[in-house]
Amino acid sequence: MDLQKIAKRIINENLSVKEKEMVVISAGPKSLKFAEMLAYESSMIGAQPAIMYGSSEHILKTYKNINSKFLRNIPELSKIISRNSDVEIHIDESNPFLDRQLPQNKLEIRRKTVKPLRDFVEKRILKKTIKSVLMGFPTEEEAKALGINFNKLNRIFWNTLDVDYNELYKFNKKLSKHFKNADKIRITGKNTDLKLSVKGRPALNSCGLWEKEKGGFFNLPDGELFFAPVENSANGEIYFDLPTLWHYGKQVEGVWFKFKNGKVVEYQIDKGKEAFEDIISNASGNKLNIAELGIGTNPRARPTGGLTIVDEKVMGTIHLAIGNNIGFGGKSDATIHWDFFKEMRNKSLLEVDGKPVMVNGKFVD
Template identity: 30%
Template sequence: MKPDFPAIANKIVHECLNIQKGESVLIDVREDTLFLGDLIAIECKKIGADPLICAYSDEFVYRTLTETDPQYLEIPSQIHRSVVEAAQVIISCFMERKDPARSKDISGKRLAGMRSYSKNRWNRLEKGGCRWVGIGFPTAEQAQHLGIDFDSFYRMFWSAVDIDYEKLGGQAAKIQRLLKDSQSVHITNEKGTDLTIELGDRPIFSDDGRISSEDLKQGAVLLNIPSGEVFVAPLHHGTSGRVIFDLIIREGKRIVDLELDFREGRAYPVRAKEGLEHYLDLVNHASGDKDLIAELGIGLNPRITQMVGYTLTDEKIIGTVHIAIGNNKTMGGQNDSDLHWDMIVMKPTVVVDGVMLMEKGRFAEEYS
């Protein structure tokens, strides 16, 4: 499969983000995605926007995390903060390091320092007047780390970008209307998940491939590529029950069948078949509301059907839900943390105020 990257860059600039003449655009790239950043920057230049490309290699990130005194990792960069403050659009041309396995032996304390550094972007989005898109880019190293075939991973990823966005938007709108008029969501599955979530009057957002003027009025300024979810920041005090998350791969390590109890929205770890210590290490070294429920998301991308441990695609698997802990201030919530962690529940049954939305991972006909 050979993606049409010039066409993808054009779509990002004109359809997804509707970038305008005179807007300042910050484009973050890895060393292997610089070519895509160049294509996006050229599209910006053609319409009179002002792009700036910032590159981060795996080698730089690794050596920064392993060779820098932890106290310096936590000091915000004034230059970086100034650039982010000036940006009206932020485009991240990677959502994962090229070789995630390199970070598997780095401590939670050091990783927390890097998150503190990067939180500048989220603070900028919370202030308003800025929109953001995060673009994944699969690599052979990621596939090897995930234990999957690279060619299949690559095809799944880019086919998930080339979907019917009108159809996606229509399904997302139906689910948004259901959630907007409802108060609670009940999620169960055969593994033992049994969770009740209170929605209150929190706004319901959709990641349907574009940030429209209506989205901006609502405060929806975030977008992923691949796209495909409806999401909300729940009221944490009304969330209770147990969730079992099938597979999580974060910062180079696997967590299998992680079981969390939620009481008044706070996550209490119970057990995991594998990786509980890694979960605790990352959460214990995070800041603020790190263990409060942050998000309920519903996956909608029809081309993503397999869980592989790559969060950007896993959370878009059609017929799944994901629960996040940590920060949710960019989606209408009040949690403040340097951590936002999405975790997926497979084959859920989801009932919204007594209405069946999906059963064992299959949407009811009126919401499909």
């Protein structure tokens, strides 16, 4: 795998970085060399890169020992960066075994403190005055937490990222025609019969190309069509048969939600219920409100057992999120955004205004 070639494509094609643009790259110890590759490619076209470094060990030690009052201080450096950077590349290097030890109460204090900064950046993203990408980066610790061989996880991740993004854009654009002027969506399957509305909410083509995205934020790897559903519209039940690994290292599996007027009113969880309740109890805002409906469209993606940035892109699956959707046209404001994945290739159906669009994981022409 030629990582330098991938870095060059990310800078020049995915992000379309220009001369004199300020490029801020966030990385950890295992992704630092790749961050340097991104910085090099930025410099080669006359952009101005800077690398911000942090490790899971440092973050855990800080959060365990810091006085909570200091977490309420607005980070002035972050404020300067959020106002002045042209490009932000966040490399999500994770050690779930350390991340799951982070005190959720302190994390929530910090999330509330930096929320005005996050809201400001999200407004810039919607206006396309900043290019922002969240990129995964597989680690041995992440593979162990997912219960998958690292070489397999590494191969799946980079294969998923190495998709033809122009073809992905075309596929998503064609699929989005099924949702033009759409209102009612119904999802049925195992322990699932959920209805929701996307009336007035456009299908967002997440294709990994900044110049073709409607907003300025995307993932790498990418490949989904997604919506911010009408906040009070979800009613019924849905079962997520694929596991999810929360951003702070906590895995949940076999999740069943019952929605009423857009909110989760009942839930059952086969594995990780305590972790789910710990995160939810410490979050604030509309944390149990439906936030997103996404449809995986990356033909190279394969399930990893819970790595969100890959698993939500798998063709033949859908995902729902609860929590925040302000950044992509919704009105649900919360300090978390949590995705849950559903396999659709096992006697499942997605209908749009009564017409089938996905039958057993296959798209209808």
